[in-house]
Amino acid sequence: xxxxxxxxxxxxxxxxxxxxxxxxxxxxxxxxxxxxxxxxxxxxxxxxxxxxxxxxxxxxxxxxxxxxxxxxxxxxxxxxxxxxxxxxxxxxxxxxxxxxxxxxxxxxxxxxxxxxxxxxxxxxxxxxxxxxxxxxxxxxxxxxxxxxxxxxxxxxxxxxxxxxxxxxxxxxxxxxxxxxxxxxxxxxxxxxxxxxxxxxxxxxxxxxxxxxxxxxxxxxxxxxxxxxxxxxxxxxxxxxxxxxxxxxxxxxxxxxxxxxxxxxxxxxxxxxxxxxxxxxxxxxxxxxxxxxxxxxxxxxxxxxxxxxxxxxxxxxxxxxxxxxxxxxxxxxxxxxxxxxxxxxxxxxxxxxxxxxxxxxxxxxxxxxxxxxxxxxxxxxxxxxxxxxxxxxxxxx
Numbered sequence: 001x002x003x004x005x006x007x008x009x010x011x012x013x014x015x016x017x018x019x020x021x022x023x024x025x026x027x028x029x030x031x032x033x034x035x036x037x038x039x040x041x042x043x044x045x046x047x048x049x050x051x052x053x054x055x056x057x058x059x060x061x062x063x064x065x066x067x068x069x070x071x072x073x074x075x076x077x078x079x080x081x082x083x084x085x086x087x088x089x090x091x092x093x094x095x096x097x098x099x100x101x102x103x104x105x106x107x108x109x110x111x112x113x114x115x116x117x118x119x120x121x122x123x124x125x126x127x128x129x130x131x132x133x134x135x136x137x138x139x140x141x142x143x144x145x146x147x148x149x150x151x152x153x154x155x156x157x158x159x160x161x162x163x164x165x166x167x168x169x170x171x172x173x174x175x176x177x178x179x180x181x182x183x184x185x186x187x188x189x190x191x192x193x194x195x196x197x198x199x200x201x202x203x204x205x206x207x208x209x210x211x212x213x214x215x216x217x218x219x220x221x222x223x224x225x226x227x228x229x230x231x232x233x234x235x236x237x238x239x240x241x242x243x244x245x246x247x248x249x250x251x252x253x254x255x256x257x258x259x260x261x262x263x264x265x266x267x268x269x270x271x272x273x274x275x276x277x278x279x280x281x282x283x284x285x286x287x288x289x290x291x292x293x294x295x296x297x298x299x300x301x302x303x304x305x306x307x308x309x310x311x312x313x314x315x316x317x318x319x320x321x322x323x324x325x326x327x328x329x330x331x332x333x334x335x336x337x338x339x340x341x342x343x344x345x346x347x348x349x350x351x352x353x354x355x356x357x358x359x360x361x362x363x364x365x366x367x368x369x370x371x372x373x374x375x376x377x378x379x380x381x382x383x384x385x386x387x388x389x390x391x392x393x394x395x396x
Contacts, residue, residue: 028301031306031357031363034357034360034361038354042339043342046343046346050343051110053344053345054099054343057090057325058090060325061089061090061095063087064084065084068271069084069249069264072263073253073264074263075259075263076267081267084267084268084275085271085278088131089279089328090325090328092279093329096119096128096131096135097328097330098343099115100116101341103116103340103342104343126244130244132189132238133188133237134197134236136200137197140200141199147340150337151287151295152296155287156195160288160380160386161294167381167382167383168383173384180381183280184276187280188275189276193222193237194219194223194233197232197237246269249264250265281374282370283328284374285373286330286333286373287312287333288377288380288387289376289380290380290386291376292387292388293308294389295308309337310337310338311364313333313366314367314373315332315333315334315335315351315366315368317367318332318367327370331370334351334366335354
């Protein structure tokens with residue numbers, strides 16, 4: 001696969017081009033068998049400690065939110081906004097992400113609201129995961145499409161493909177960086193919420209026997225209140241969350257006076273920007289970089305699919321609960337993409353063993369500081385570098 005990617009008018013254009021396959025991708029069965037044995041070992045020991053850990057992480061996130069709002073009424077300030085933002089990010093990247101993947105469904109005695117089917121459904125949406133993103137839309141776009149097509153052109157979250165318009169643009173590089181900064185500050189509303197919603201609507205329409213057109217619509221369609229998709233997006237995603245975050249919550253502080261209401265509102269807006277930046281830093285670089293692969297065509301086998309999850313993903317620094325909490329548990333992206341239905345604690349246990357298996361079988365295992373990964377991500381987005389790519393060999 002070759003992509004001509006112009007940068008500035010006087011600069012050379014980097015390209016994505018076929019890259020030699022890692023040895024295990026050419027013959028992945030032995031590698032996949034050892035991975036499967038490790039997965040079975042991890043799943044066989046699931047127990048109460050997994051649920052207790054999830055509840056602890058949930059408490060940490062809720063404590064951040066409570067402390068943030070407990071001080072937000074005093075005056076607009078970065079500390080309250082940062083705490084609110086951390087609570088917001090924790091509900092998405094840790095609780096919603098892993099629970100909706102059915103990461104705790106196999107834990108004995110799991111309460112129903114911690115299962116993938118029940119989490120954030122109905123009225124519990126506003127308790128479990130209040131956000132611009134609709135939980136059902138997330139389940140389809142992320143759990144099904146992204147995980148089922150990671151790094152392929154069918155992956156709705158393939159950064160290099162989604163930013164091709166920016167990569168191909170001949171605007172000054174500084175303007176490209178400014179656009180990346182804008183999207184980093186707003187991306188939950190300007191990208192993730194409409195993208196997941198339109199993909200979900202497309203799926204629902206196809207399932208009902210209707211026309212398949214939502215997937216071809218630009219994201220801006222979701223914001224047009226005069227279109228059917230736009231009206232549904234406003235009523236389903238924008239108004240519920242905006243009403244809760246920027247109207248109802250500040251109004252609760254009315255007994256403390258107008259300044260308190262204004263301060264909570266201002267801190268809520270600031271927190272929203274910070275939550276966008278934080279989640280962008282943690283999520284977007286997971287599958288973007290000039291040292292990661294993207295793919296043409298589907299995997300020829302489950303074994304090849306497993307290898308693709310490794311060579312198309314990147315880990316960050318790993319450690320104890322504090323380090324992992326600050327990374328949103330997205331620092332174990334390789335292990336998560338191999339086994340998305342495992343609890344958070346199991347990724348930490350699996351990580352060194354997966355890395356060792358990759359070294360044994362010659363599979364590239366990318367792990368790097370999150371801020372270095374952000375640099376690689378931005379270079380991809382603005383067209384300074386390109387991902388490794390190849391076309392799948394023809395099927396026999």
